[in-house]
Amino acid sequence: MLNLLTPTVSMQPLIAVSSSAAELVQKIPFLSFITNSAVVALVVLGLIFWFSSKATRNMTLVPHKAQNFFEFIVEFLYGQVEGIIGAKQTKLAFPLLGTLFIYILVANWFGLLPGVGTIGWGPGTGVMSISEAHNPLLRPPTADLNATLGLAVSAFIVWFYLTIKELGVWGFIVHTFGPKGGLKGAMGFIVALVFLFVGVIEIVSILFRPVTLSIRLFGNIFAGENVLHAMGGLGGDSILLQTALQLPFYFMELLVGLLQAIVFTLLCSVYIQLSTTHDDHGDEHGAH
Amino acid sequence: MTSAPPIIIAASAVDAFVEQFGLAWGKFLAQVIIFLIVYTVLKKYAFGPILGMLEQRRQRIADGESKLEKIAKDLADAEKNAQALIDKANSEADRLVKDAGESAKSLAERKSQEAVHEAAQIMARAREAAQLEHEQLLSQLKREFGRMVSDATSRVTGKVLNADDQNRINQEAAAQVSL
Numbered sequence: 001m002l003n004l005l006t007p008t009v010s011m012q013p014l015i016a017v018s019s020s021a022a023e024l025v026q027k028i029p030f031l032s033f034i035t036n037s038a039v040v041a042l043v044v045l046g047l048i049f050w051f052s053s054k055a056t057r058n059m060t061l062v063p064h065k066a067q068n069f070f071e072f073i074v075e076f077l078y079g080q081v082e083g084i085i086g087a088k089q090t091k092l093a094f095p096l097l098g099t100l101f102i103y104i105l106v107a108n109w110f111g112l113l114p115g116v117g118t119i120g121w122g123p124g125t126g127v128m129s130i131s132e133a134h135n136p137l138l139r140p141p142t143a144d145l146n147a148t149l150g151l152a153v154s155a156f157i158v159w160f161y162l163t164i165k166e167l168g169v170w171g172f173i174v175h176t177f178g179p180k181g182g183l184k185g186a187m188g189f190i191v192a193l194v195f196l197f198v199g200v201i202e203i204v205s206i207l208f209r210p211v212t213l214s215i216r217l218f219g220n221i222f223a224g225e226n227v228l229h230a231m232g233g234l235g236g237d238s239i240l241l242q243t244a245l246q247l248p249f250y251f252m253e254l255l256v257g258l259l260q261a262i263v264f265t266l267l268c269s270v271y272i273q274l275s276t277t278h279d280d281h282g283d284e285h286g287a288h
Numbered sequence: 289m290t291s292a293p294p295i296i297i298a299a300s301a302v303d304a305f306v307e308q309f310g311l312a313w314g315k316f317l318a319q320v321i322i323f324l325i326v327y328t329v330l331k332k333y334a335f336g337p338i339l340g341m342l343e344q345r346r347q348r349i350a351d352g353e354s355k356l357e358k359i360a361k362d363l364a365d366a367e368k369n370a371q372a373l374i375d376k377a378n379s380e381a382d383r384l385v386k387d388a389g390e391s392a393k394s395l396a397e398r399k400s401q402e403a404v405h406e407a408a409q410i411m412a413r414a415r416e417a418a419q420l421e422h423e424q425l426l427s428q429l430k431r432e433f434g435r436m437v438s439d440a441t442s443r444v445t446g447k448v449l450n451a452d453d454q455n456r457i458n459q460e461a462a463a464q465v466s467l
Contacts (some may be wrong), residue, residue, distance in 0.1 A: 020309050045325055045326050049326075053333055141322075146319050147319040150323055
């Protein structure tokens with residue numbers, strides 16, 4: 001039953017935002033992947049495709065408005081990424097990092113549109129009215145752990161590809177486990193053991209990166225949804241009070257949406273930079 | 289009472305986590321595929337053309353800058369050449385003015401000298417003419433004086449003087465006059 005979540009629906013704070021994406025086609029198990037977040041992901045895909053095609057159609061040296069805006073975003077992102085991972089890696093990694101930023105940003109902000117997360121199915125309280133949208137029709141992909149994990153795993157695969165391409169398999173092993181400092185003898189042996197242990201920790205850390213990246217993004221956006229629902233619920237029957245309570249948090253969520261897109265992208269950039277940097281100083285000392 | 293091994297506890301915790309957050313391979317792959325489509329679309333239809341355009345614009349600006357530098361250099365060279373030409377023309381003009389001045393001065397001096405010389409010649413010729421006239425007059429005077437002396441002598445003496453006497457008296461008279 002669809003619900004416009006009118007103020008008359010509930011007097012209780014609406015904090016029961018589901019932590020998982022709702023399956024829209026529940027009767028056919030094969031189509032269980034069609035979730036409310038997948039629908040929004042497709043809408044986001046459409047929006048990005050529409051705007052990018054609009055921005056890049058009839059491009060000229062003196063840009064039109066859409067082209068100018070898109071150029072600003074791309075140039076800004078490219079400069080930021082280049083500043084972290086260098087010109088060489090940026091050429092390879094920028095398409096992924098730029099896509100991550102734009103996709104996450106659009107998805108985060110899409111979740112703030114009225115109706116997203118509030119129109120859906122739930123316990124009915126009247127005609128076209130429910131107390132809570134347990135299964136909302138629309139849900140931002142970044143509030144679905146499947147999507148954030150997908151983004152993080154994609155970034156991880158690209159990270160791994162760039163690292164092996166830059167260092168090679170042996171180079172990666174040396175980079176991770178190899179002793180640094182160029183010490184010899186018994187002290188060198190001890191340091192090598194320490195670095196071996198540090199390398200094991202590093203590998204664990206690397207393997208956990210997709211988990212931390214995805215849960216960080218999911219947690220922030222999911223928490224934002226909950227906060228907005230809770231603030232709306234505190235308003236009771238008054239639309240004005242609901243709006244007044246939610247409004248500051250809408251601005252905060254706008255900022256959070258942008259920050260999380262930046263954080264996700266920059267962390268991926270930093271991971272690439274850390275693993276593709278050659279240990280020049282260590283080599284020099286070792287050669288001596 | 290025996291407790292479950294840690295690995296089983298961890299596995300059940302993971303199961304609970306997966307259950308709570310609705311993790312499923314199908315949903316996960318659907319999201320990955322959608323993201324990969326976004327990636328492909330942006331890479332092919334947005335980042336490529338935009339970065340190409342930015343590079344083209346950067347190249348254009350760099351070309352413009354280099355052309356501007358070349359134009360500025362050419363302008364400086366042209367100004368330098370123009371200044372050199374002006375300096376050369378000025379020095380040439382100074383030299384011409386100086387030459388003209390010297391030439392005029394020389395001409396004036398030459399003309400002056402010619403005038404002086406001409407005046408001297410005129411003076412000399414006038415002096416000669418006056419001298420000649422003076423001599424002629426003197427000669428005529430002498431002759432007249434001789435004739436008058438002869439005439440007076442002949443009247444005083446009552447003697448008719450012959451030609452020799454007259455010549456002698458004339459010469460003596462002329463000699464007396466020239467003294």
